[in-house]
Amino acid sequence: MVELNSPPLDAVFHALGDATRRRMLRDLAGGARTVGQLAEPFAISLAAASKHVKALENAGLLRREVRGRTHYCRLEPGPLATAHQWLGFYERFWTGRLDELERLLREEAEKTPPRTGDDR
Amino acid sequence: MVELNSPPLDAVFHALGDATRRRMLRDLAGGARTVGQLAEPFAISLAAASKHVKALENAGLLRREVRGRTHYCRLEPGPLATAHQWLGFYERFWTGRLDELERLLREEAEKTPPRTGDDR
DNA sequence: GAAATAGTCAACCAAATAGTTAAATGTTTT
DNA sequence: AAAACATTTAACTATTTGGTTGACTATTTC
Numbered sequence: 230m231v232e233l234n235s236p237p238l239d240a241v242f243h244a245l246g247d248a249t250r251r252r253m254l255r256d257l258a259g260g261a262r263t264v265g266q267l268a269e270p271f272a273i274s275l276a277a278a279s280k281h282v283k284a285l286e287n288a289g290l291l292r293r294e295v296r297g298r299t300h301y302c303r304l305e306p307g308p309l310a311t312a313h314q315w316l317g318f319y320e321r322f323w324t325g326r327l328d329e330l331e332r333l334l335r336e337e338a339e340k341t342p343p344r345t346g347d348d349r
Numbered sequence: 350m351v352e353l354n355s356p357p358l359d360a361v362f363h364a365l366g367d368a369t370r371r372r373m374l375r376d377l378a379g380g381a382r383t384v385g386q387l388a389e390p391f392a393i394s395l396a397a398a399s400k401h402v403k404a405l406e407n408a409g410l411l412r413r414e415v416r417g418r419t420h421y422c423r424l425e426p427g428p429l430a431t432a433h434q435w436l437g438f439y440e441r442f443w444t445g446r447l448d449e450l451e452r453l454l455r456e457e458a459e460k461t462p463p464r465t466g467d468d469r
Numbered sequence: 470g471a472a473a474t475a476g477t478c479a480a481c482c483a484a485a486t487a488g489t490t491a492a493a494t495g496t497t498t499t
Numbered sequence: 500a501a502a503a504c505a506t507t508t509a510a511c512t513a514t515t516t517g518g519t520t521g522a523c524t525a526t527t528t529c
Contacts, residue, residue, distance in 0.1 A: 239366055246362035247487090251435075258439065264506060277488055279507060284486095298496040298505045306442035313436040315371075319378065320433065322426035367517085384476060397518055399477060404516095418475045418526040 237288065238315060241308045244288035249273070250281050257291060257304040264300050357409060358435060361428045364408035369393070370401050377411060377424040384420050 244250050253267045268278030282302060285291045289308045294301045364370050373387045388398030402422060405411045409428045414421045 238371065239368060242362050242366035246359055246366050248359060249487095251358065254439070258442070265504095273487090274489065275506070276490080276508085280487075283507095295506095298494090300506065304439070304442055306439055309436055309439045310443040313433065313440065316429055316433040316436065319374070319424070319426055319429045322378070322424055323430040369517090385474095393517085394519065395476070396478080396520080400517070403477095415476095418524090420476065 237308075238312065240284075240288040241290065241312050244284050244290055245312070247281070247284075249278075250285055253281060253285060254290065254304065257302060261294075261301045261303045264302065267302060357428055357431060360404075360408040361410065361432050364404050364410055365432070367401070367404075369398075370405055373401060373405060374410065374424065377422060381414075381421045381423040384422065387422060 245254075249271055252270060253262075256262055256267060256270070264279055264282050265275065267282060268275050271278065282291065282293075282300075285302075286293060290305055291302045292305045294303070365374075369391055372390060373382075376382055376387060376390070384399060384402050385395065387402060388395050391398060402411065402413075402420075405422075406413060410425055411422045412425045414423070
């Protein structure tokens with residue numbers, strides 16, 4: 230009933246666009262954390278931290294398990310994989326392995342000969 | 350109020366958090382495009398598209414070359430590589446290869462007591 | 470030189486964000 | 500039962516965002 234999964238890249242990238250939430254993810258990489266633990270490194274209210282956690286949850290980046298009064302949060306890597314894959318499409322643009330079309334553009338851009346400039 | 354790291358990641362992920370801008374990047378993957386060309390697929394004003402282009406530019410995701418009255422934009426892959434790398438840190442979480450620490454945490458997290466109805 | 474073209478800029482608006490404090494909910498402890 | 504604890508919700512504020520329209524700057528084209 231809670232499994233509503235399509236890749237909401239909007240929500241995922243939006244969630245990642247905030248240093249507070251990225252730091253929370255880092256902490257979650259070390260294992261499960263409570264909301265209070267996630268909030269601890271920051272000089273914000275717990276209510277504010279709670280909102281960040283919810284943003285991460287909405288993006289599918291964390292799963293929450295309520296045990297008693299404590300909410301344990303765990304990293305949910307799926308959306309990160311999706312985002313990683315999305316970025317992977319552009320990998321050829323930074324690895325230098327360009328296909329024909331890109332090579333054409335690159336050539337046009339690099340019409341400056343790497344020779345020593347004594348020819349003008 | 351977070352005195353935290355990574356000035357570019359904020360802008361980059363924020364830029365990627367919008368479907369319009371992601372589509373623009375896709376188009377730029379096909380080669381240089383003018384602002385008008387980038388705006389064309391969308392039912393928005395040119396001014397709005399101009400803002401999106403500027404957001405991408407601020408994030409370092411595109412470079413602009415002004416020739417006459419026309420602005421030619423081309424993809425700048427560096428920040429995408431940075432974001433890709435940032436996400437790569439979490440790769441082990443979705444490839445299933447968990448190291449000892451993570452395995453420990455995973456186990457602890459699955460210590461959910463199987464309740465038998467004696468709970469209050 | 471006038472008109473069309475390419476794009477930005479400024480002012481404005483509605484909705485979303487990120488934060489606050491205060492109150493509420495539920496759980497554990499004493 | 501009462502107090503302490505963990506967290507959410509509500510109400511509010513300031514800022515940012517994504518969009519609009521209209522005016523403005525340059526550049527081509529006629």
